[in-house]
Amino acid sequence: MNKPVTIKDRAKKFKCSPSTVSRALNNHPSINEDTRRNLQEYAQKVGYQRNQVSLSLLNKKTATIGVIVPTINNYHESAIIEGIESVLQPLGYTLNICVTNEQYLLESEYVEKLLSNRVEGIFLSVSQETYDCGHYEHLEQIKKRSIPLIFIDREYEGFATGSVIIDDYHGAFKAVEHLIKTGRKRIAHLKGPNGMAVAEERLRGYIECLKKYDLPVDEQLILNTNFKVESAIEPVTRLMNLPELPDAIFGVNDQVAIGAMKVIRDKGLSIPGDIAVAGFDNAPISAYIHPTLTSVARPGRQIGIEAAKIFTDYLQSSDAAFSSRHIILPSELIVRESTAG
Amino acid sequence: MNKPVTIKDRAKKFKCSPSTVSRALNNHPSINEDTRRNLQEYAQKVGYQRNQVSLSLLNKKTATIGVIVPTINNYHESAIIEGIESVLQPLGYTLNICVTNEQYLLESEYVEKLLSNRVEGIFLSVSQETYDCGHYEHLEQIKKRSIPLIFIDREYEGFATGSVIIDDYHGAFKAVEHLIKTGRKRIAHLKGPNGMAVAEERLRGYIECLKKYDLPVDEQLILNTNFKVESAIEPVTRLMNLPELPDAIFGVNDQVAIGAMKVIRDKGLSIPGDIAVAGFDNAPISAYIHPTLTSVARPGRQIGIEAAKIFTDYLQSSDAAFSSRHIILPSELIVRESTAG
DNA sequence: ATGCCACTTGCAAACGTTTGAAATTTTTTG
DNA sequence: CAAAAAATTTCAAACGTTTGCAAGTGGCAT
Structure with missing residues (x-):
């Protein structure tokens, strides 16, 4: 060199x-x-x-911020990152993106490393394993050092710090309500991993909506997936073998909804004729597949932008009150063919 | 703080x-x-x-490497990043991911910034605008500083440095050959942006294959897109209004292929009955949409891994010969319903 | 008591840059 | 021509850490 x-x-x-x-x-x-x-x-x-390293040391400013996310290989996450970047890049910040693959160990190692590298802020989407094991010492570290920490998408409730999430509960509620209002009575739910706030909130929206309309909550119709398209195949196949079929399926995201659609079709049933399907995320592809997929839109880019704004506001005011900035962005139901009356 | x-x-x-x-x-x-x-x-x-900044200064080692990509919001790019990460993260490296949005200016600013931050290597997927405007001074800078530069996915041919790309030409060739062998005679191509190597290579594969089988190359059947699903709608609509319809469409990626499928269906035609469709990338979703999409698999994760290996090999041997490491990974045709005989 | 050794600790320099204050040079003025 | 003022340059310290070498302490054998 x-x-x-x-x-x-x-x-x-x-x-x-x-x-x-x-x-x-x-x-x-x-x-x-x-x-x-x-x-x-x-x-x-x-x-x-100019050697930025020496400058960083001298000024105690690195102009670097850390972004820790569970995955980047789907539309929603990358939209968030793009949103953050769009605000912070013009201000001269560099993004240090870390992918945890939903693993607690990686998440905590990355926090350690980012702190060591003296990043000026951390955007974190809590990994699933972290929810599972309930260890939050690495977050305490961040707090102890007074580095601004902002939760994106997935937060840890027991932790007072800025956050930007979307209204998963109402999003799910609206989707299920739409299914009910278009005449569906036996609605299945492909839920996300246990313990993950995003998944639990959507499940809650699903259940509460059923209750509101006096429909029974049938445990048989609530099935686990891990957000990935292939994880929907086995559960939905099981669903298709029930003596009494559901007349609608609400997926925790578009991926599993698309997986469900495939199983339904392979079974020779029609969508939405026999079974309606709705998803969550409104991935771009959803408007183009057949039938086009009803979905709850999640404004990923907006989440990133709002999160970045919390950070820049904090810089301006050095206001510790930033920790009370909890932004909940609304989610919007996009009705398409897959649930047509 | x-x-x-x-x-x-x-x-x-x-x-x-x-x-x-x-x-x-x-x-x-x-x-x-x-x-x-x-x-x-x-x-x-x-x-x-431990303050890594001071250590970096002292040791002249930052354990950071830069990754510059045009976008991260699709499966292929994120798979590459994941591949790089999987090799370099265990070795203690941090990834500095920069998204250029296909803009030359951003690309060159990012190079500047990464060099200033004394990254130990740069992985670069050249942006479209850079191809268009033909400025490569920023790459010269990297070379001048002897920072290992590795092209991923898209390279600049006039530049002797390590690269990992896939065999776009043969991938496209195989796809078109498959269409011909299943009886298609009038095959359209939704091409990518002009001047971009990836797109041009696929176009070349398409054209050469037609020639090999003595089929005419009809300019009317070659249409521009920008890789995004929505960019396929208008061109394919145009295609559907031709006096003589094509009997197959080969898309530069799965996104535009899926866009094409929608237009075809909306027109009341069947896939593959009336028109066969093939894509490129083998995005996970392709195996689940209806009909399932024939596609050329692009091993994104493998690209990342190979690129990272070129880098680690270089570290080991400090061998300047790394600049002659040009890896071309094979692409594989995955035949599915959308082109069934 | 002296010398030797082992064990433990401190000193100082280095990495590259910036910056207030001091020093030097140049210019202006009486 | 001398003194004051202005312009330009240098000095030294600072950021946090590591590390070769020197120095200190104490114990033990002679």
């Missing part, structure tokens, strides 16, 4: 002090016009790049 | 020198057992985290 040009190298070369070089490059007013021009031209020529 | 505990703080508190503290924490053998235990316990208690 070529050693990069440093200020000292050039000081030696030009027989002047490092301070002069530094000031010349920063257009400090008390530097002779000629000196400045010479040094700047030379810097240009050798392709000098 | 709470100032983090430093070594000096503790040196003062324990009336000993920073060196002792440092050594105690690193389990240096020549440190008294009691001293070590005391200091370690205290470190634990106050939640000390």
